[in-house]
Amino acid sequence: MKACIVYTSTTGNTEEVATAIYNQLVSHIDTDLMSIDNFEFSTINMYDYFIIGTYTWGNGQLPTEMKALYQRIETHANKHLRTAVFGTGDRFYPLFCGAVDRFRDMLYEKTDLAVTFKVELSPQQTDYNKVPIFVDRMLAVQVS
Amino acid sequence: MKVDQPLQSIKLLNPAQPNKSTGIINGQSSGILNWNDISHPQMYELYQTLLGNFWKAQEINMQDDVKQWDRLSDTERDIFLRVNTQLASLDSLQTPTMTEVMHYVTDSSFKAILAVISQQEAVHNESYSYILSSLVPLSEQNKRFNEAKEDPIVQKRNQLILDAYQQFIDRPTPQHLFELAVNSINLEGIYFYSGFAFFYHLARQQKMLKTSTMISYIQRDEMQHAYFISQFIRILLSENKELNTEANIEYIYQTIGKAIELEKEWADHILKDIDGIELDEFHNYLEYLANKRFRQLGLDNYYPERDNPMAWIHVFSDEMMNETKSDFFEQKSRTYTKVSSSNGFDEL
Ligand SMILES: Cc1cc2nc3c(=O)[nH]c(=O)nc-3n(C[C@H](O)[C@H](O)[C@H](O)COP(=O)(O)O)c2cc1C
Numbered sequence: 001m002k003a004c005i006v007y008t009s010t011t012g013n014t015e016e017v018a019t020a021i022y023n024q025l026v027s028h029i030d031t032d033l034m035s036i037d038n039f040e041f042s043t044i045n046m047y048d049y050f051i052i053g054t055y056t057w058g059n060g061q062l063p064t065e066m067k068a069l070y071q072r073i074e075t076h077a078n079k080h081l082r083t084a085v086f087g088t089g090d091r092f093y094p095l096f097c098g099a100v101d102r103f104r105d106m107l108y109e110k111t112d113l114a115v116t117f118k119v120e121l122s123p124q125q126t127d128y129n130k131v132p133i134f135v136d137r138m139l140a141v142q143v144s
Numbered sequence: 145m146k147v148d149q150p151l152q153s154i155k156l157l158n159p160a161q162p163n164k165s166t167g168i169i170n171g172q173s174s175g176i177l178n179w180n181d182i183s184h185p186q187m188y189e190l191y192q193t194l195l196g197n198f199w200k201a202q203e204i205n206m207q208d209d210v211k212q213w214d215r216l217s218d219t220e221r222d223i224f225l226r227v228n229t230q231l232a233s234l235d236s237l238q239t240p241t242m243t244e245v246m247h248y249v250t251d252s253s254f255k256a257i258l259a260v261i262s263q264q265e266a267v268h269n270e271s272y273s274y275i276l277s278s279l280v281p282l283s284e285q286n287k288r289f290n291e292a293k294e295d296p297i298v299q300k301r302n303q304l305i306l307d308a309y310q311q312f313i314d315r316p317t318p319q320h321l322f323e324l325a326v327n328s329i330n331l332e333g334i335y336f337y338s339g340f341a342f343f344y345h346l347a348r349q350q351k352m353l354k355t356s357t358m359i360s361y362i363q364r365d366e367m368q369h370a371y372f373i374s375q376f377i378r379i380l381l382s383e384n385k386e387l388n389t390e391a392n393i394e395y396i397y398q399t400i401g402k403a404i405e406l407e408k409e410w411a412d413h414i415l416k417d418i419d420g421i422e423l424d425e426f427h428n429y430l431e432y433l434a435n436k437r438f439r440q441l442g443l444d445n446y447y448p449e450r451d452n453p454m455a456w457i458h459v460f461s462d463e464m465m466n467e468t469k470s471d472f473f474e475q476k477s478r479t480y481t482k483v484s485s486s487n488g489f490d491e492l
Contacts, residue, residue: 010186011375012442058193059462090436091452092367094461100491105480108489117492122439124449130492137492 002046003031003138006039007053008065013088013122018053020128021086024135025051036065041072049082049138050111052103056089060098074106083107084138086117096120114138145170147319147386151248163252167383168376169318171250182253184379191253194260194368199361201271206278209354213279216351219417224352225280227339227414229292232272234302234331238265241309245324248316257372264365271358297413301406304399305331318380322387325377326396330403333370333437336363337430337457338411344457345421360460367459374440397438397446404434429454 005022009015015035022033029049044050057063062070077083085104089097097118107113115137119127157175164181165173179188216224242262246255276285292298308327312320340363347356381388408427415421431447438446483489 010189011371011378011440013439057189058196064189090367091455092363092458094459101482104491105483108483108487109480113483113489115492116489120452121436122442124435124439124445126449134492 001029001048003029003049003051004043004047005031005033005051005053006036006069007034008036008063009053009055009088010063011055013119014053014055014086017086017088017117017119017123017127017131020123020131021051021053021134024131025138028135028139036069039069041069041076044072044076044081045078047081049084051083051138052085052107054085054087054099054103056087056093056095056097056099060093060095060101062099062102066099070103070106074110077107077111079110079112081111082138083111083113084115084117084134085113086119086134088119088121088123091120114140145318145384145386147384148317151316151318151321153247153316154250165251165253168249168251168254168379169321169384173250173252175252177252177256179253183251184253184375187253187257190368190372191257191260194257194264194365197264197361197365197368200267201274201358204354204357206275206354209275209352210278212351220346220351223342223414223418224346225276225284225288226292226295227342228272228275229285229288230298231336231339232269232276233289233292233298234305234335235265235269235272237305237309238262238328238331239269241324241328244309244313244316245321248321254376261369261372264369268362268365271362275355275358297410301335301410304402304406305335308399318384318387322377322380322392323395323399325373325380326399327403328373329370329377329437329441330400332366332373334400334403334407334430334433336366337433338407338414338426341411341421341426341429341454341457342415342418345418347460348420348456357460357465360465364459370437371440374437378442393443396441396443400434400437401446404430425453429457 003025005018007014007018009018018033022031025031052069054066055063085100085107087097087100095101100116100118104113104116115134117130117134151169155175159174161172161174163174163176163178165171165183182188213221239262242258242265246258249255249258305327308323312324340359343352343356343359346352381392407430411426411430412423415423415426428450432450432452435445435447435449438444
């Protein structure tokens with residue numbers, strides 16, 4: 001079994017969350033941590049668990065560099081791929097972590113979405129406390 | 145580099161130097177800007193987003209607010225005018241200050257963004273005038289601006305920022321630039337928020353919605369300015385080790401801390417007679433706000449960690465602002481069902 005975390009981060013907030021999740025996950029399962037710039041789309045199907053991390057831009061939108069990944073999953077993913085999405089944003093915008101919601105709705109339909117997680121700017125203690133729960137839900141055997 | 149040595153106002157064109165600047169201050173830079181070849185490529189995205197925000201006051205029809213104005217209580221009208229002139233006074237400082245900084249910044253892409261910020265501040269400034277002109281005669285406006293200038297609480301509050309801005313104008317050293325930038329976060333990222341709270345509070349009661357629409361545009365711009373200035377400070381410190389000292393980190397905590405105390409004092413004064421805004425809760429809100437500013441600067445929280453106590457203080461949604469969206473998701477008909485607890489799905 002293998003997991004992959006693919007993220008994008010301009011000012012480092014989403015990267016901090018990605019790293020925290022990685023550190024937790026890697027003690028359970030072989031995990032790759034990758035920035036979207038280095039990610040090869042054709043490798044998605046190599047993974048059993050696929051985790052996406054994104055900040056939100058514009059008006060609750062995906063950052064430009066995440067659009068191709070969104071489209072790729074939309075057209076190529078399968079219902080058995082277990083996925084999760086997390087992100088950072090700012091609650092002063094009307095759509096807090098809108099990019100996480102965008103991914104969530106698509107992943108829910110196209111894949112086996114396990115969990116979502118939103119953080120305001122860089123993670124605080126209460127956010128770090130949620131990381132083990134995030135990982136547990138991700139790895140939990142699905143009861144469907 | 146000496147942090148107390150004045151920066152040289154840079155030559156317009158330095159043909160022998162690279163287009164891609166080697167630093168945001170004291171860098172080698174030709175002065176020619178090719179956005180495809182810049183040191184911090186993320187700045188292009190930000191520049192485009194800022195431009196995309198373009199709006200002007202006249203596009204917002206004040207008719208509804210004009211009708212409601214007479215139905216506000218005397219207190220509401222009084223606070224409305226005080227807050228308005230106070231915000232206008234702050235924005236008036238920001239346009240020339242950003243221009244001042246431009247003279248010494250050696251990265252052309254940063255200069256361009258500062259030019260856009262300066263332009264947006266000019267629009268904000270005008271929008272306060274536009275609101276005033278729709279509601280009260282010039283004599284009343286002038287009286288209010290004079291009161292704002294003379295109000296001791298306002299003076300005390302503004303002095304913190306004025307001192308930092310003026311010392312950079314008098315002696316433009318790297319240290320003073322750093323201090324100016326921190327105070328710019330105070331101005332754009334903290335001092336506006338009691339005012340925002342007041343206008344959004346009226347909006348919650350369906351009052352003066354056109355004014356709040358403008359406030360929403362202003363807040364969105366200001367949030368992006370604070371995002372930029374935070375990046376500016378972080379890059380400034382990382383490129384210039386001499387500035388990246390414990391004393392300067394302490395300066396950030398002290399100065400934003402001071403601004404928060406002054407903002408609390410101002411809020412107590414201005415919001416005390418407004419029903420529905422608890423002052424204690426607003427103090428907590430300000431501390432939550434300050435923590436966000438610290439984290440944007442890559443620092444730890446200074447105040448206790450807490451959830452946003454006043455979640456209604458935020459930019460209006462597109463529907464409220466009557467904006468037509470044309471994004472990635474509207475181009476194709478992507479019609480995924482919104483996932484929520486009703487589908488048995490809870491976010492963490
Ligand atoms: C231009 C701009 C637009 C933004 N729009 C949103 C938004 O609509 N919703 C949101 O929650 N955050 C928004 N944000 C905040 C960022 O998502 C937030 O700062 C995030 O933590 C950045 O992540 P990073 O450090 O990984 O780059 C916006 C920020 C900027 C500068």
